[in-house]
Each structure stands twice: as structure tokens, then as C-alpha cells.
Amino acid sequence: MFYAVLVLLVYEPYSSSKHSGVLSYFNRRFIKEGIFDESLGRTINTAFELRQRGDYREYVELEYEDVEPFIVSAETFIKTVKDYLDIQHGK
Secondary structure, eight states: OHHHHHHHHTTSSOOOSSHHHHHHHHIIIIITTTSSOHHHHHHHHHHHHHHHHHHHSTTOOOOHHHHTHHHHHHHHHHHHHHHHHHHHHOO
8 A cells, every 4th residue: 555655646746765754744635635434544544653652662563363354454545545646647
């Protein structure tokens, strides 16, 4: 999902070296402006928080059950971004 957001930023006057900056811009530009449904914002933000916990907190080990709900959500997220890009910038 994060890489799909990075593709969106190719067409935006914004760049950031931090994941949090990219997600913040995505939320401001694409979620709050109503380009994408709020559920997409919740999905990527929750997945990012889960990733942060798994990568940076001690004694946290993510199980399949923790991440499995994001598989379908990620597919939907990526398809939505792709469809948007196809409409906005052609195939």
C-alpha cells in the first residue's frame, strides 16, 4: 500500500524521506479532500501502525492472524489507487 501511495506522489508537488510524512500528505490530499474514501485512510494508517509495532517495539512478534485482515484490504487499496491513476493519467 505504501508503494502505491508513492506512485501517487510522482504526480504531486511533494516529497518526503519519512514514511510518516508521506502518509500525512496522503491523508491531507487524498482522504480529507475526498478523492478516496476514508476507509482507505484508516486501512493504510492501521497497517502502518502495525508495521511500526512489529519493526520497532521490543517483544512484539506479529502473527498471521494480526496481518491476515490486511491482505484483502491491501488488494482493494492498490486497485483503487491504480484505477484513479488510470483515470487521471491514462494507461
